[in-house]
Structure formats: structure tokens, C-alpha cells
Amino acid sequence: MEGTKEPMTEATSAAPVRAHDGNGEFIKFAEVSKRFGSNVVLDDLSFSVGAGERVTLIGPSGSGKTTILRMLMTLLRPDSGTISVNGEYLFHEERGGQLVTASESHIRRVRSKITMVFQQFNLFPNMRVLRNVTEAPVHVLGKPKDEAAERAKELLALVGLGEKLDAYPSQLSGGQQQRVAIARALAVDPDVLLLDEVTSALDPELAAEVLDVLRDIAKTTDVTMLLVTHAMKFARDVSHRVLMFNQGKIIEDRPPEEMFNEPRHERTQSFLRSVIDET
Amino acid sequence: MSGEQVGLLVDGALFTLWLTLGGAAIGLVLAFLAGLARVSSSKVLRAIGFVYVEFFRGAAVLVLAFWFVYAMPMLGWQFEPVFAGMVALGLNIGAYAAEIVRGAIQSVPVNQYEAALAMNFSSWQRMRRVVLPQALVAMIPPFSNNIIELLKASAVVSVVSIPELAFNGQLIWSGNGQAAAVFGGLLVMYGALALIFTIIMRLLERRAARSVGRQPDPGWWTRLRRRSEVPA
Ligand SMILES: Nc1ncnc2c1ncn2[C@@H]1O[C@H](COP(=O)(O)OP(=O)(O)OP(=O)(O)O)[C@@H](O)[C@H]1O
Ligand SMILES: [Mg+2]
Numbered sequence: 001m002e003g004t005k006e007p008m009t010e011a012t013s014a015a016p017v018r019a020h021d022g023n024g025e026f027i028k029f030a031e032v033s034k035r036f037g038s039n040v041v042l043d044d045l046s047f048s049v050g051a052g053e054r055v056t057l058i059g060p061s062g063s064g065k066t067t068i069l070r071m072l073m074t075l076l077r078p079d080s081g082t083i084s085v086n087g088e089y090l091f092h093e094e095r096g097g098q099l100v101t102a103s104e105s106h107i108r109r110v111r112s113k114i115t116m117v118f119q120q121f122n123l124f125p126n127m128r129v130l131r132n133v134t135e136a137p138v139h140v141l142g143k144p145k146d147e148a149a150e151r152a153k154e155l156l157a158l159v160g161l162g163e164k165l166d167a168y169p170s171q172l173s174g175g176q177q178q179r180v181a182i183a184r185a186l187a188v189d190p191d192v193l194l195l196d197e198v199t200s201a202l203d204p205e206l207a208a209e210v211l212d213v214l215r216d217i218a219k220t221t222d223v224t225m226l227l228v229t230h231a232m233k234f235a236r237d238v239s240h241r242v243l244m245f246n247q248g249k250i251i252e253d254r255p256p257e258e259m260f261n262e263p264r265h266e267r268t269q270s271f272l273r274s275v276i277d278e279t
Numbered sequence: 280m281s282g283e284q285v286g287l288l289v290d291g292a293l294f295t296l297w298l299t300l301g302g303a304a305i306g307l308v309l310a311f312l313a314g315l316a317r318v319s320s321s322k323v324l325r326a327i328g329f330v331y332v333e334f335f336r337g338a339a340v341l342v343l344a345f346w347f348v349y350a351m352p353m354l355g356w357q358f359e360p361v362f363a364g365m366v367a368l369g370l371n372i373g374a375y376a377a378e379i380v381r382g383a384i385q386s387v388p389v390n391q392y393e394a395a396l397a398m399n400f401s402s403w404q405r406m407r408r409v410v411l412p413q414a415l416v417a418m419i420p421p422f423s424n425n426i427i428e429l430l431k432a433s434a435v436v437s438v439v440s441i442p443e444l445a446f447n448g449q450l451i452w453s454g455n456g457q458a459a460a461v462f463g464g465l466l467v468m469y470g471a472l473a474l475i476f477t478i479i480m481r482l483l484e485r486r487a488a489r490s491v492g493r494q495p496d497p498g499w500w501t502r503l504r505r506r507s508e509v510p511a
Contacts, residue, residue: 075397118394122390124391124395126412126492139400
């Protein structure tokens with residue numbers, strides 16, 4: 001398997017607690033549990049993802065795929081267990097030799113390597129396309145405006161929207177909006193890109209445009225990707241590994257050809273049959 | 280009515296305008312402070328916002344004006360009546376408008392907040408760059424109701440001897456006894472002031488709609504012109 005890149009982020013001077021080393025564990029979930037009320041969504045889940053790896057999560061509705069992505073994005077907190085990225089805990093930090101709940105500023109610093117593209121695009125409707133893409137680089141990363149605009153124009157050209165810089169999101173089709181959202185995510189130079197069913201809200205034709213863009217990005221960058229998708233052919237093309245979830249546990253973890261051609265688990269077989277029947 | 284009396288009405292209208300604008304400015308600042316406090320993550324700020332809103336929503340402008348002009352000097356603070364009037368009006372309308380600010384902020388879809396967090400904006404940047412600009416669009420129509428309310432409430436503060444429109448109207452009436460002419464004139468003048476505010480707020484509303492990429496409704500003027508352009 002490819003995908004052993006050096007972590008892109010420089011070592012921080014504060015010498016963070018190393019949750020683990022090695023590129024094989026760029027993202028690491030250790031004994032993570034999450035419940036909503038009495039509904040146990042993730043149960044003692046452990047897995048890791050290597051730097052530059054592209055991993056697709058599949059599984060029936062409600063199996064916890066979105067929950068995993070939202071936790072990595074820090075939109076949700078685990079009830080127990082730890083999540084770390086590039087050796088740094090996401091929700092914990094060391095103080096006085098002890099692991100304690102992380103401060104907002106710690107979370108924000110670790111989060112700076114991670115970004116997400118959403119099913120509903122979620123562009124900022126109050127900003128034109130170009131500003132949607134430059135806003136975070138300028139105001140979060142502190143890039144000079146013209147430099148950020150140059151880069152944004154490159155990215156928008158990459159996703160095929162070089163002509164729409166001055167449009168408002170409401171003036172774009174869903175597929176165009178989603179491609180802007182992808183450009184916006186890439187503009188912050190993420191190490192980890194999270195994609196949660198990014199084509200589910202789109203007609204097949206528009207979905208295909210978006211998937212083509214993502215294939216391109218997978219080919220040309222070494223960003224680590226966690227994706228949830230029902231587009232199985234796409235998943236097979238871009239991912240290094242596929243994880244099959246069922247009831248908050250990983251029941252199969254294999255390269256896509258094997259997973260799709262000869263699923264071992266009975267639950268995986270029936271799930272794949274149902275997805276393929278649908279499409 | 281004599282020329283002198285008309286002059287009094289014009290002066291009164293200027294005071295009314297001044298009170299309304301001053302009250303609106305004070306109210307707007309308070310509304311944003313209190314509205315933001317009410318959606319803040321800090322319990323203390325939320326409590327302060329809550330107390331302000333609940334207290335001043337119920338406080339009669341009339342009593343507030345008396346308080347600032349007659350009670351505060353006894354505690355050692357001298358308020359000039361016009362300024363006291365503006366503060367009384369601003370405190371009251373600010374409490375109403377704070378609820379509008381809060382409601383508008385909370386009406387911005389949570390996915391906008393999530394997208395802003397995914398771009399790693401700080402909590403203030405999320406508010407300032409993503410949520411507030413969208414919330415503003417929803418605030419303007421209710422704000423324009425508020426400003427009309429404020430205009431009408433400004434008549435109340437004449438009690439602390441501010442020579443605004445209603446005050447001067449009564450002055451003229453007590454001189455000439457022509458109730459119909461005087462109060463009819465006042466109604467027209469309040470109506471004209473209200474119309475001016477309404478038009479300004481409509482323009483702001485259209486501008487705000489455009490700033491989030493929405494096509495504002497065509498105004499009546501555009502609609503009228505379009506109709507006249509339709510070939511017979
Ligand atoms: N905010 C929440 N409050 C309560 N329950 C929730 C919440 N978010 C998710 N859940 C529950 O957690 C479980 C897992 O949800 P999750 O969205 O992670 O599933 P999923 O695998 O992404 O499913 P799908 O394929 O339908 O998107 C579901 O049973 C869901 O109802
Ligand atoms: Mg989901």
C-alpha cells in the first residue's frame with residue numbers, strides 16, 4: 001500500500017503528548033464509545049488510518065459512519081476513549097503530567113489539519129464563490145489576500161468553476177455548489193479530508209461531476225481521506241481500504257477489490273447486495 | 280395657523296426625528312450586546328442579557344424618562360432631557376430588539392455553524408463572518424417595526440419638557456384651541472416621518488437580501504414601471 005508520506009505539519013514547539021508514532025497511525029481511534037441516550041452508536045471502537053490513506057466507510061443506515069466523521073471534525077465528542085491525529089490527542093491534552101480534557105484552543109489547533117465536505121454543501125450564502133474559498137485562508141491561516149485569491153482561483157479552476165468566481169452560492173446548481181465546497185476545503189491545505197455522502201443530495205449526472213473531481217484530487221494529492229459513500233464504483237476506484245460497519249463495530253476491513261468481490265461476512269454480503277440493487 | 284405655529288411644528292418634528300434616531304442608535308447597540316449575550320456560551324452573560332431584556336421590556340418609557348430626568352439628579356447624575364429621552368427610548372426598544380437579534384441568530388441553520396467550524400473559524404469569527412451576516416437579513420423587517428414603535432413612543436417623553444412634535448402641538452392647541460387643525464397636522468407629520476423610516480428600512484432590506492445573493496422583491500415602483508412597459 002502506498003501512502004507513507006511525512007506528516008505535513010511541522011512539529012510544534014510545545015512538544016505535544018505523542019499518542020502514538022508512525023505513519024500507519026496518522027488517525028487513531030482508541031476504544032471510542034458514543035451513545036445517544038440509550039442508543040449505543042459506537043462501542044469500544046478502535047481503528048487507525050495511515051497518512052495519505054483513503055478509507056471508505058460503508059455499512060447500513062445508523063451504523064455510526066457519520067458519527068465517526070463528525071467526531072473527527074470535533075462536531076461531536078466521544079463519551080470515552082481517545083482520538084488522535086498525527087500523534088496529538090483531539091480531545092485531550094497534557095497538563096501537569098496528566099491527560100485532561102483539552103481546552104478550546106488545543107482542539108482548534110489540532111483541528112486545523114482537518115476539514116470536511118458535507119452532504120448539503122453548506123456554502124456560506126452571504127459570500128460569493130471566491131470569498132467562500134478565500135475566507136478561511138485569509139482569516140484563519142493569515143494568508144495575504146492576493147495570495148489566497150490566486151490559490152482559490154487555481155482550486156476553482158481545478159473543480160471546473162473558474163468562471164463562477166463572482167456568483168453567489170444560490171445562483172449555482174447543487175453539483176457546482178458541492179465542487180465549490182471541495183475547493184473551499186482544499187484551500188486550507190488539510191492533512192485530513194472528511195467526505196460524508198457528498199453526492200447523495202445530487203442527481204446522478206451532477207454527482208458524476210463531483211466524483212470526477214474527487215478522483216482527480218485522489219490522484220494528484222496525498223491528503224488523507226475518510227469517505228462515506230454509496231457510490232461503490234467510486235469507492236473501489238479511490239480507496240485503499242474499505243471498512244464495513246455494523247452496529248458500531250467494524251466487521252470487515254479490507255482492500256476494495258477483496259471487499260467487493262468476495263465479502264467474507266454474511267452481513268457485508270447482504271449489505272452490498274442491497275446497495276447494488278438500489279443503483 | 281400662523282407662520283410662527285408652523286415653525287413650532289417643524290422644530291418639534293426635528294426633535295422627534297432626533298429622539299427617534301438617538302433612541303434607535305442606543306437601542307441598536309444594546310440590542311446587539313444583549314442579543315449576543317443571550318446566545319453566548321457563558322452563563323453569566325446569558326443571565327445579564329436575560330435580566331436586561333426582561334426588565335426593560337416591561338419598563339414604561341414614561342417612567343424611565345421621569346427616572347433619568349428627576350430621580351437621577353438626586354443620586355448625583357444630571358441628565359439633559361433630550362439625552363435622557365433618547366436613553367429611555369433606547370433602553371426600552373433595545374430590549375425588544377435584543378429578542379429579534381437572538382431569534383435571527385438562532386434561525387441561521389446549524390449547518391452553517393458546522394461548516395464554519397470545519398473551516399476552523401474561531402467562535403467569534405463564526406459569529407461575525409458567517410452567522411451574523413445571514414441573521415441580519417432576518418432582523419431588518421422586525422427592526423423596521425421597532426423603529427416605527429420608537430417614533431410613536433417618542434411622543435411620550437414630551438413629559439420631561441422636550442419640545443418635540445406632540446409637545447409643541449399641545450402648546451399650539453392651548454393657544455388657539457383649533458384641535459382639528461393642530462392634531463390633524465400632527466397625524467400627518469407623524470405619518471410622513473413613519474413613511475420616511477419605512478422607505479429607508481425597505482432599501483436596507485433589499486440591500487441585505489442582495490448581500491446574501493437573494494433577488495429582493497421588486498419594489499412597487501419597479502413593478503409599476505414594468506407594468507407600464509408591457510406593450511398594449
Ligand atoms: N444528534 C443525535 N442525537 C441522537 N441520536 C443521534 C444523533 N446523531 C446520530 N444519532 C443516532 O446515531 C446512530 C448513528 O447515526 P449515524 O448518523 O452515525 O449513522 P450513519 O451510519 O451515518 O447512517 P446513514 O447511512 O443513514 O447516514 C443512529 O441511530 C442515529 O439515529
Ligand atoms: Mg450518515
